[in-house]
Amino acid sequence: MIFPNNKVRVFYCRNRDDRSKWVQNIKAAVGYSQIEDFYDIQGDLGKGKFGQVKVAIHKKSSRRVAIKIIKKKNMSLKELELQKREIEVLKICQHPNIIRLIDVFENPEYIYIVLEYCQGGDLFQYLDRREFKITEDRARNIAHQIAAGIYYMHSYGIAHRDLKLENILMVDDSDDAQLKIVDFGLSKMIGPNETASDPFGTLSYVAPEVLIQRPYGKNVDLWSLGIIIYVLLSGMLPFDSDDNKETARQTIYDPVPFTHKVWRYVSDDAKDLIVRLLEKDRFNRISLEDVLAHPWICKKSQDIAEIRKTVDLIEQFEAFSTTNYKSPKTSGQQVLYTMDQQMQMD
Template sequence: FLIVLFRGAFSEVVLAEEKCTQKLVAIKCIPKKALEGKENSIENEIAVLRKIKHPNIVALEDIFESKSRLYLVMQLVSGGELFDRIVEKGFYTEKDASKLIQQILDAVKYLHDMGIVHRDLKPENLLYYSLDEDSKIMISDFGLSKIEGSGSVMSTACGTPGYVAPEVLAQKPYSKAVDCWSIGVIAYILLCGYPPFYDENDAKLFEQILKAEYEFDSPYWDDISDSAKDFIQHLMEKDPNKRYTCEQALQHPWIAGDTALDKNIHESVSAQIKKNFAKSKWKQAFNATVVVRHMRKLQLGTSQDLPSQLTPTSPCHGELLVSIDDSTGSHCGSCEFCCTQKSQEVTEQNSLSLCSHRCHQSNRV
């Protein structure tokens, strides 16, 4: 059977190799039956992805289509998930968090300048490009993204509870500012390891968000700088008109200056991450980082760092989606022969003759 990097309710992502270059990629396989009634949604996602080319955004490299399936050939990232890396570190500071947020702000500013609103920014959608210590962070999952039209108003309630802006919950028209709120929530979590808003009861959770009620609790925030708290407060501002834009946030001294502290906060933050962000669903799919490590040992990879479509980091994480660039390739109507599920698999020899990508069998790992 195939190496499945992620399996969602309506699709799965498998590991594949481009035949001519031996470059590893991730192919998202979507049955067309699952898209019935949702055609506009997938068309919107692809339209968004075709516009994007940024070093901190996971790229879609090609699209294939067969009679029964749609295939998105995506950049593979192998550095692991954001929370994994923080927990594994022995040393973690405000400066580390500041550098992460700076990359996210830069990428989201790029999206906003392109007229694109992500609408579902959260830690689960932040992946490291490689296993290198200084690896860049990558934004993934554009399933809820939206291109702002001239004169159009966004009002659809969407996103992930805990990260969604007050104006969305209030069912008011909203703008790019919703992404800035989400970045504020992410920054908060990166500095303490727990979310600013939490309640088992959704109604109470939404009430907290609507009122923008959050605290910098002691002792978790005692060693965090006033500058970091000020930065968060400007992003998690209830009034979207007063909320910092990405450009303003990039100019804040906690990002652009030297106010982020060097003190090690790893012990407290990692303990809270492990407590508040369970890995209960991680075992449902392969960890792409482990897959790539094995393939390197077996000399099946390439010499370059290999990226990863990873598994979810929390029980509320949805289906994995990625971003893209406008590159094209040789389209093959028979790709489903090497990307379909178990019952439809054919031999590797046949799949090689029919498709420009070779999907890796699990016995190679």
């Protein structure tokens, strides 16, 4: 046994049965348990820099869960700290649009993070399966759910700092599936009058103030929301290039482009919200409260028959194009933008 002062004591038993009883009772006394005691770990769901995500079944309830398995061996202290931070943030977050933490296990080699299971894939996959052709009403519903999740996080002083299509999971495969914000590995606690300066985020989604290494606040998440809404309505990123430097230049200097013909079929309210979210000056960017009160977000769902009377949906959808949207996962673009290139994580 190893004690808190690092002293080691070796105890001996008369036989193997006595040893097993001692071990069992000591484990019960200290609350020791192994993940295999509770979950039947099955197939792969995905893979990251430090491990993989697997689907598992809870042995007593038969509930399906996702388990993020992180190998600690190759992690730096800073990377391990980020992982611990994600766990602490997930413990705080209890919201229908934020992934729910169910359990955490740890041993000398691995950390196991047990999360609710979302079978619909991420938001990029959801849109890709529909050829990026969703109605403005559905885009509004998705944006409202994301904004509600952000409002909850910000009320606890949590900035996500890496919101993007790939970090939003869909609960199921249905057209009107609920969504969950995930991956809080880069999140940070930022107080009401505090700022951060460490340059984290994903290029094409990251706010200008991060790129020019200026202090920033929680409203970097609002910039990312503006990018997501733009993609939902057009099927393309507003600031994007095969060259990372050019993408950064566009983000810092260029106005929001509404030149593609798809924008003819998008409401003025939607474009107004995007422009106010993608305000270069963080001090002039729309507040989260004003986002939730914006006419486009608050507009009631229209009956599909009414929409068909006023808009030729076939013509509208033919105007959509996915050729300009390149997921950072597949385009070879840098997934995580950092100035020092020290912390590239999946």
